[in-house]
Amino acid sequence: MKRKLFLLTAIILSLSLFLAACKQGEIDEAKAKEIALNYVNNMFDVNETQASVEQDQLEYYRDETGALVTAGDGNSTLERLYFVRVPEETAIIQYEVAILGSTGEVLYASRGTSSIRLTDAQKKQAEELYAETSEWEDLHVAAMQSLRQACFDWAKTKLDESRPVVLDANRGETPGVKQRQFGHSYYVVTRDGRVYSVSMQWPSMQVLSIEVIND
Numbered sequence: 001m002k003r004k005l006f007l008l009t010a011i012i013l014s015l016s017l018f019l020a021a022c023k024q025g026e027i028d029e030a031k032a033k034e035i036a037l038n039y040v041n042n043m044f045d046v047n048e049t050q051a052s053v054e055q056d057q058l059e060y061y062r063d064e065t066g067a068l069v070t071a072g073d074g075n076s077t078l079e080r081l082y083f084v085r086v087p088e089e090t091a092i093i094q095y096e097v098a099i100l101g102s103t104g105e106v107l108y109a110s111r112g113t114s115s116i117r118l119t120d121a122q123k124k125q126a127e128e129l130y131a132e133t134s135e136w137e138d139l140h141v142a143a144m145q146s147l148r149q150a151c152f153d154w155a156k157t158k159l160d161e162s163r164p165v166v167l168d169a170n171r172g173e174t175p176g177v178k179q180r181q182f183g184h185s186y187y188v189v190t191r192d193g194r195v196y197s198v199s200m201q202w203p204s205m206q207v208l209s210i211e212v213i214n215d
Contacts, residue, residue: 027104029053029082036084036097039106043158043210046115048095051086055101081107110209113201118181122203125178129203143202147184150205151198155188159196166190183208 027035033051040048057078080101085093094115098108118126125143132139148166155164167187185199195213200206 026080026101027082027099030056031104032082032099032101033084035099036082036106036109037108038087039097039109040086040095040111043109044095044111044207046095048086051084051095054083054085054148056081056083106212108209108211111207113181113208116201116204116206118204122208125203130178130180142185143182147200147205148186150187151186151200154189154207155196155198159190161186161190163191185209187213 014036031054032215037048037051040046058081059076059078066125082099082101084097084099086095092112092114094112096110097106102150119212129139129143130210148168154186155161155166165188167189168184179200181203183199183201185197188198190196197209197211197213199208199210201208
């Protein structure tokens with residue numbers, strides 16, 4: 001429940017902008033599943049075909065500036081959200097997608113680390129990093145630089161953006177030296193002004209989550 005509340009709070013940041021955009025009309029569960037599977041397969045380079053769908057509602061208010069917030073005075077409005085999870089029947093969720101019911105827009109997508117497999121070369125990298133005993137050495141610096149470059153390359157390909165701006169901006173903590181694998185998050189800004197938060201894992205260089213911050 002705490003995880004869902006966190007997601008709903010994050011989603012409110014971009015909800016007002018999506019509602020202001022041109023709507024395609026309410027989507028149903030079947031359409032939400034189709035959108036989510038296409039998104040998962042494209043963004044995470046997999047080939048999933050089955051998923052479960054859960055509906056939820058987000059209550060929001062308008063503040064004095066017209067922005068949408070999760071608390072306020074006056075009349076509230078309810079917005080439908082779909083949470084699509086892959087695979088369909090398991091206690092471990094490998095992929096999860098949050099979709100706005102009124103537009104079909106994907107607001108958030110994530111993958112579980114259990115779906116990631118390291119290559120032999122990546123396992124070697126992880127062991128070499130773990131073997132470093134100093135607080136912060138060249139291997140750690142190189143690892144962070146390579147992860148940021150991987151995020152840049154991913155954004156160019158998946159977000160169809162030739163020159164994205166990738167910013168750390170304190171989106172994640174510096175990894176400890178005694179870790180074989182670690183994740184880090186970055187803001188990605190594209191030419192059209194859209195801002196994403198992208199979390200990636202080292203040394204797999206796989207995306208763990210994609211969140212639309214604003215549009």
